[in-house]
Amino acid sequence: MPIPPAVPPRVLTVAGSDSGGGAGIQADLKTMLALGVHGMSVLTAVTAQNSLGVQGAWELPAEAVRAQYRSVVDDMGVSAVKTGMLSSAALVETVAALLAATDAPVVVDPVGVSKHGDALLAAEALESVRTRLLPVATVATPNLDEVAQITGVTVTDEAGMRRAADRMLGHGPRWVVIKGGHLPGDPVDLLTDGSQEHWLRAPRHDNRHTHGTGCTLASAIACGLARGQDVPTAVRAAKAYVTGAIAAGFALGAGIGPVDHGWQLRNAR
Ligand SMILES: Nc1ncnc2c1ncn2[C@@H]1O[C@H](COP(=O)(O)OP(=O)(O)OP(=O)(O)O)[C@@H](O)[C@H]1O
Ligand SMILES: Cc1ncc(CO)c(N)n1
Numbered sequence: 270m271p272i273p274p275a276v277p278p279r280v281l282t283v284a285g286s287d288s289g290g291g292a293g294i295q296a297d298l299k300t301m302l303a304l305g306v307h308g309m310s311v312l313t314a315v316t317a318q319n320s321l322g323v324q325g326a327w328e329l330p331a332e333a334v335r336a337q338y339r340s341v342v343d344d345m346g347v348s349a350v351k352t353g354m355l356s357s358a359a360l361v362e363t364v365a366a367l368l369a370a371t372d373a374p375v376v377v378d379p380v381g382v383s384k385h386g387d388a389l390l391a392a393e394a395l396e397s398v399r400t401r402l403l404p405v406a407t408v409a410t411p412n413l414d415e416v417a418q419i420t421g422v423t424v425t426d427e428a429g430m431r432r433a434a435d436r437m438l439g440h441g442p443r444w445v446v447i448k449g450g451h452l453p454g455d456p457v458d459l460l461t462d463g464s465q466e467h468w469l470r471a472p473r474h475d476n477r478h479t480h481g482t483g484c485t486l487a488s489a490i491a492c493g494l495a496r497g498q499d500v501p502t503a504v505r506a507a508k509a510y511v512t513g514a515i516a517a518g519f520a521l522g523a524g525i526g527p528v529d530h531g532w533q534l535r536n537a538r
Contacts, residue, residue, distance in 0.1 A: 284353030291527025320522025
């Protein structure tokens with residue numbers, strides 16, 4: 270058996286708990302295990318959630334978020350950070366202030382609503398996302414609903430994705446991935462830093478069990494960055510990983526089941 274490196278790449282997720290295990294902290298930690306890094310977590314909120322929607326959400330105090338972050342970063346160190354559900358303006362501002370002081374690459378998934386349309390971010394927090402969180406992002410990964418909320422651009426085609434990317438980059442992230450998964454046809458994502466443009470195409474899997482796709486993609490990008498990959502390499506690998514996880518999604522519950530974060534491990538058996 271190969272001897273593992275003494276210090277593995279360490280990825281920290283700052284996100285909410287999804288009791289159904291498809292999205293949120295659970296998706297992030299499973300992705301990190303599957304991609305061979307050490308996963309760590311700062312919990313921002315607890316949701317009661319399943320394949321049918323979000324039945325309840327409870328936010329943690331800013332002090333608890335700050336304390337978790339300090340515990341991890343000051344002792345174990347981080348190679349990359351991923352943010353997900355931040356719930357309120359207070360938590361967005363708290364997390365943005367912590368991240369402004371890190372040298373590690375930061376992947377910001379600006380989570381707004383769940384697949385079922387349940388709010389995971391207060392409307393009044395959007396301005397803090399624009400002015401405090403996006404400027405500290407190495408990569409931001411909005412879906413089309415989040416793009417509309419943040420920039421006001423309604424995207425219906427690839428030209429619209431380009432316009433939306435320009436507007437997103439205006440808020441300060443170094444790179445943006447505009448996720449086109451909600452457009453009809455094969456899912457296309459646009460990765461750009463304003464000078465390079467990469468169109469990432471994959472076959473659409475008609476599996477409706479897609480709970481957690483966005484969290485999984487963002488975490489997988491953070492894993493690649495933690496391994497020292499450049500942004501285009503990390504995003505391409507993450508897209509391949511999430512595509513496989515969607516193809517293998519689990520028909521669990523009466524609604525939208527979770528993607529299978531362990532699909533590569535199962536295939537390898
Ligand atoms: N049916 C599908 N088949 C293949 N790829 C898909 C499918 N749906 C989405 N994707 C891809 O999955 C990734 C996540 O995109 P999506 O737009 O679904 O994120 P999201 O809405 O933030 O997800 P969630 O809210 O569940 O976390 C993107 O790379 C997108 O292109
Ligand atoms: C806790 C949590 N974070 C993110 C998402 C993404 O939609 C979700 N459904 N739940």
